[in-house]
Amino acid sequence: MRYALVHEWLTPKATGGSELVVKEILRHIEADVYALIDFESTNPDSYLYGRSIGKTFLQHLPGARNGVQKYLPLLPLAIEQLDVRDYDVILSSSHAVAKGVLTTPEQLHICYCHTPMRYAWDLTFDYLQASPAGRGVAGILTRYLLHRLRQWDVISANRVDYFIANSNHTARRIWRCYRRSSKVIYPPVELDRFPFKAQKEDFYLTVCRLVSYKKVSLIVEAFNHLKLPLVIIGDGPELNFIRQRAKSNITILGEQPNEVVEKYMASAKAFVYAACEDFGIALVEAQACGTPIIAYQGGGALETVRDIRQNPINGTGIFFYPQTPTALVESVETFLEFQHQISSDSCHSMATQFTAKIFQTSYLEFLEDCCRHSRAKNFSKKFRFL
Template sequence: MKTAVIHEWLVTYAGSERVVEQILNLYPEADLFSLVEFLPDALKGFIQHKPAKTSFLQHFPFANPRFRQYLPLMPLAIEQFDLSDYDLVISSNHAVAKGVLTRADQLHICYIHTPIRYAWDLQQAYLQGAKLNRGIRGFLTHAVLHYLRLWDLSTANRVDHFIANSHYVARRVWKTYRRSAHVIYPPVDVDRFQPCAQREEFYFVLSRFVPYKRVDLIVSAFNRLGLPLVVIGDGSEGKRVKSMAKSNIQFLGHQPDVVVVDYMQRCKAFVYAAAEDFGITLVEAQAAGAPVIAYGKGGATESVIHEKTGILFPEQTVESLVEAVKLFESGSYCFDPEYLRHNAEKFAPEHFRKKLFQFIEQKWTVFCRGMA
């Protein structure tokens, strides 16, 4: 079967790109499509140095790095891809990839990382964070997102089978599209980390500084606690969050992978306050033997075992996080690095590939029978 793999944009190597990497490992002869591709040569290994077939957005002014500003044109752009030569279409979707046009004699399987966050359940948080919730710009943004929701809802019917990256996302897929989704957890490169038993006296945060990640909540909590906290990451909220912090909090900005691994393997615990779709860093922390202190909603409840690999705090508030850290500090629980590592290994790439291959092959067999 001739296969096409569709991803929204190829500009970095993050969680959704790791899924694309494993899909291409399963189907190395597949052709790759993306709205834009601005990967530096050093990162192209995960797509096997394939030439991605891009859309007209690739050539628009300032598309690199401001391609997101062309969001209103992305539905049109994704529909321009000619997939008529392919038998199997696999889309990796967190925005518009599932909107590609296919025929009845083509099988379209969508691995969905999330329904479009900024158009659906996190619209208000994104608009407030970008200061687009009022005025003429706010009105126009609301109008664009309204159009995007209508288009996004209609494109759910273009997918034959959905695969969600967590049960939390599967529930959101049902809520948004009234479509069922099979759950296959995303691949996590656990072998990057060693489960160190000797932990140092600092807590650790690795995150983008965007509103829904709630790094500000963590900073406020550690301002109260006075405990040492190291923060790696950057983003639009960086300046505001840094201005809040007291001297016990250290910001390192963006760091290379070797530095991230080092801090993850040495920290006393990893702290996370977002309601995440899955949360790859939560699994990475456990792979490094670091207990997790995380908000008990979303993907965290599916990868963190409360009181065994971490502590889940019940409310997304400063008070709730402070109480969780105090409980951790009390020594009431003993977190075994080897047990944390064992839990993390359930999310290793080989498990992802095996489950994804079995799912696709089963659906392909049934599809072919129906076409006979």
């Protein structure tokens, strides 16, 4: 059988959980790769270096390397230009439009969905408020484009034969947006990268892209009040805004290489996270280091973190709710009361539930089941026709 793997974009800056899924799939399945844009096959540091990758016309548009999302209205059109007719099985890794690739009735399409398109669904109003394109006459046009994008998103979901969700939270969102059921297979986490350290230092840490929905400004406001040491690692459009808001107890390091991130994760007293994530791979990475978590009580965190107050034996952190600075302040103060009850070994043990090996086994078994069911169904159709 011939396999094609379709992902949204492949660039040196795209190194999150969805890219880890692509990397892990290609370790076990010989597939040709397609994407809207590709700047990894020419990157000597990438596992895709030298690989032939199918691309779209977006590859040649100005500034595509630094963010093809600026061409949002063109993404559905672009993904539909990828010609994958010669393959038996299409494996899409989708957080935006990859699942919209055109297929034939004879092909099997399995989509690993990291999230239904955030800016078209859950984050529509955040996107409109944060962008100049969300105001005035431009705002009317943007709202119309997002409306049409939602329509296309639902239509394109019907091109998928089987959905995989990266968490139960995402599975519920897939059902809400597309009315499609999905198999939950947690993404792989490269646990070996993160050193285990039982002895912690006296600082808190957050690592993420500095965009509005990550709620880093909320963390800054809370720690301004707490006056406790906080380290922020990450880059993004909110970097300058956060620097202006942060007081002297907050250190902002910006973007850092992996070895620096790993060192801080292993040494932090606690890892703080305020976003509602679909899975939240950073929470698992921190726990792999034996580092406790202080996280917003929502999204994938409910599946990767155990609150010590409900799990006194094997708890790995503290949740806060609602998503406000005041709630986070109270949660940090509660953490200081319970920190000695949270074992670094419990944190590491929790992280081991999300290994690459577990992902490999679950994904390949599901793929085989889908292929078997698809072959049986096609045989049945041919038999009835004859």
